[in-house]
Amino acid sequence: MTFLKPNLQKTYENVRKFSYDLFCQNMHEKNPVLSPLSAYLTLVMAGCGADGTTKAEFMNVLGTDMMSLSADMINTFSIKETYLNLSIANSAWIDQRFTINETWTNTIKSLMGADTFWTELTSYETMNNINHWIAIQTNKLIDQMLTEPLGPKERIRIALFNTVYFKGKWENPFAPFNTYKDDFYLPDERKNNWFKKCSVQVDMMRDKTAELEYVSNDFVEGVILPYLTKQKIGSRFSVFDCKNTEKEPCKKLGFIALKPKGNNSIRNICSKLNERFIHELLLNRKLELIDLKLPKFKSAFDVNLIESLTKIGLTECFDANKANLSLIGKDTITGSTLYVSLVRQNAVLTVDEEGTEAAAATELLGCLRAMIEPQKKLYFNEPFLYMIIDMERELSLFIGILDNPEA
Numbered sequence: 058m059t060f061l062k063p064n065l066q067k068t069y070e071n072v073r074k075f076s077y078d079l080f081c082q083n084m085h086e087k088n089p090v091l092s093p094l095s096a097y098l099t100l101v102m103a104g105c106g107a108d109g110t111t112k113a114e115f116m117n118v119l120g121t122d123m124m125s126l127s128a129d130m131i132n133t134f135s136i137k138e139t140y141l142n143l144s145i146a147n148s149a150w151i152d153q154r155f156t157i158n159e160t161w162t163n164t165i166k167s168l169m170g171a172d173t174f175w176t177e178l179t180s181y182e183t184m185n186n187i188n189h190w191i192a193i194q195t196n197k198l199i200d201q202m203l204t205e206p207l208g209p210k211e212r213i214r215i216a217l218f219n220t221v222y223f224k225g226k227w228e229n230p231f232a233p234f235n236t237y238k239d240d241f242y243l244p245d246e247r248k249n250n251w252f253k254k255c256s257v258q259v260d261m262m263r264d265k266t267a268e269l270e271y272v273s274n275d276f277v278e279g280v281i282l283p284y285l286t287k288q289k290i291g292s293r294f295s296v297f298d299c300k301n302t303e304k305e306p307c308k309k310l311g312f313i314a315l316k317p318k319g320n321n322s323i324r325n326i327c328s329k330l331n332e333r334f335i336h337e338l339l340l341n342r343k344l345e346l347i348d349l350k351l352p353k354f355k356s357a358f359d360v361n362l363i364e365s366l367t368k369i370g371l372t373e374c375f376d377a378n379k380a381n382l383s384l385i386g387k388d389t390i391t392g393s394t395l396y397v398s399l400v401r402q403n404a405v406l407t408v409d410e411e412g413t414e415a416a417a418a419t420e421l422l423g424c425l426r427a428m429i430e431p432q433k434k435l436y437f438n439e440p441f442l443y444m445i446i447d448m449e450r451e452l453s454l455f456i457g458i459l460d461n462p463e464a
Contacts, residue, residue, distance in 0.1 A: 071120030072097060072130075073332045075369070082365035084327040090356045090404045092221045092417030094130065094145075099219040099419040100366075101127045102147060102169060103374065103397060106161045106385030111373045118370045128168040140226040140285040140412075141310070146194040147171035148218045150187060152178035155214040157386040178213055179206050187218065194220035195416035198405045202418050214388060214395060215423035225284035225310060226412035231262040231351070233410050241352055244322070260353040262410055271345040272315070272338045277326055279315035280347060284412065286310075312413055314351065355407045362400040362419075377426045388425055395423035 076093035083089045101123045104115035120126060136143040147169045151157055153176065165171040172190075176183045184206045192200040199220075207213050239261035270281040286309070315338075317326050363375055373379045380396035387394050399422040406415040445455040 068122065068126065070332065071118075071123075072126060073335075075119060077330045077332065077335075078369040079362070079365055081327055081330060082368055083360060084324055086358070086360070088356045088358065089360075090358045090406050090415075091360075091402060092404055092415075092419070094134070095219045095221045095404075095417040095419040096362060096400070096402055097123075098127055098130070098145065098147060098169065099217055099400065099421050100371070102149065102165050102171065102217045102219070103382065103385075103421055103423070105164050105168075106158070106382045106395075107374065108384050109381040111379070111381040114371060114373050118366075124164070124168055131170055134221075138287045140287070142222070142224045143310070144194070144220075144222050146220045148190060149173045150178060150183065150216040150218070151175050151386075152214045154389050155386055156389050158384055161385050178216060179208050181206050183207070187216070191218065191220055191418045195222045195405075195418060196224070196414075198222070198414065198416035199403050199418045202403055202420065207422065212424040213398075213422055214425055215385065217421040217423070219419045220416065222416045224412070224414045227312075228283040228285045229264070229267065230412070231264055231410040235263045235265075236260050236353065236410060237263070239350070262351050262353055264347075264349045267347045267349040268344065269347055269349070270342045271347060272313070272342045273318075274338055274341075275318070276321050276329065277315045277317055277338070279313060280349065281342065282312040282314070282351075284310050284312070312408075351408070353409050355405070357403075357405045359403045360401065362402055363397075366400060377424075380426060382423065385423065391425070391427060393425040393427040396426050398422045398424040 072093075075097055079093050079096060080089070080091055083091060097119060100115070101119060104112070104119060104123060107115050116123065131145050131147075134143050134145055147165065149162065149165060149171055151173065162171075162173050166173065174186070176186070184203045188201050188203055191202045202218075207216055237260075238258045240256040241259040241261070243255045243257065267280075269283075272279050272281065315326070317323055367375065374382065374397045377396045380394075382395045382397070385395055399420065402417060402419045404415070404417040407413065440458060440460045442456070442458050444453045444457070446453045
């Protein structure tokens with residue numbers, strides 16, 4: 058049994074490395090959940106506009122073929138069936154004061170299907186429009202990505218967003234009447250030089266006779282829960298047995314749950330997480346009859362990814378003095394180009410008896426590298442005249458002079 062076709066094995070190597078590296082940088086947070094795919098595609102949109110050493114850095118972290126890979130993934134992971142829905146959307150929101158490079162917009166439109174909007178980027182209207190766009194793309198799982206308008210007004214010129222939405226039903230759903238309250242054991246806590254094992258009561262789903270693919274090595278063991286698809290080929294489910302052609306997107310998707318063996322902690326397992334670790338684990342999977350318990354849960358995670366991305370090699374694009382994103386465009390007034398001031402992701406994932414629903418939205422902000430210096434200075438720091446006036450009729454409603462603000 059092969060893991061992936063040889064050409065795809067090599068092609069997606071950088072994407073897989075990026076995925077595991079990014080998650081490992083956030084594994085010490087509480088209940089972390091990320092969509093590396095969403096982060097990857099958002100960064101590629103920015104990377105399409107990079108040049109010089111900034112471009113080389115993007116390619117080093119994301120792969121030299123990041124643009125063609127993105128187009129392939131958007132095509133591959135576009136599934137809309139009765140029981141399985143997987144969709145990806147991209148958008149670029151461009152301030153009206155920014156002169157965009159049409160080559161860049163044409164690239165993200167043609168390769169990544171990105172929607173482009175020219176707008177007053179820092180307005181409440183734009184904030185509401187962005188939130189609405191994200192809510193539609195994520196089936197309202199993420200209904201308010203932004204809680205205030207983008208800013209500061211004198212610096213921000215572009216905002217990039219990617220969304221990934223997934224909803225799948227189990228091939229073999231859990232019976233709701235088998236769900237019951239059970240202990241979920243928390244990580245050991247050290248209390249007065251001894252370890253205390255604590256637990257919480259959760260809704261635990263159970264299937265005493267689950268026929269599933271079992272995976273195991275010296276450190277972990279787990280199962281693969283397949284999602285129901287319209288077309289099932291053969292009697293045995295295989296997560297990565299897909300053709301990945303333009304005409305036949307990959308439809309073999311599964312939920313993998315892994316738990317540590319022996320004295321290993323789950324964080325210790327995550328530190329071993331890489332392409333080879335998962336490859337060998339899946340290569341040796343086998344069908345077993347399993348008494349399975351899995352908790353119902355919902356996880357939500359909102360994180361700024363700049364520190365994580367810096368640690369895995371993407372640094373220059375975040376430096377206002379070094380960033381070269383000149384191929385995106387320049388400010389209409391000053392001619393200044395951009396640097397990346399924020400990469401943020403909001404992810405939500407729910408698991409229940411029927412299946413899984415998950416969504417992620419990734420936000421990338423491009424700000425001007427140089428501050429805009431006003432051409433005139435006007436300080437009202439001495440007595441001045443003021444009025445409230447009807448501009449159309451030139452009719453003054455109020456007129457006054459301020460001699461002393463303290464009087």
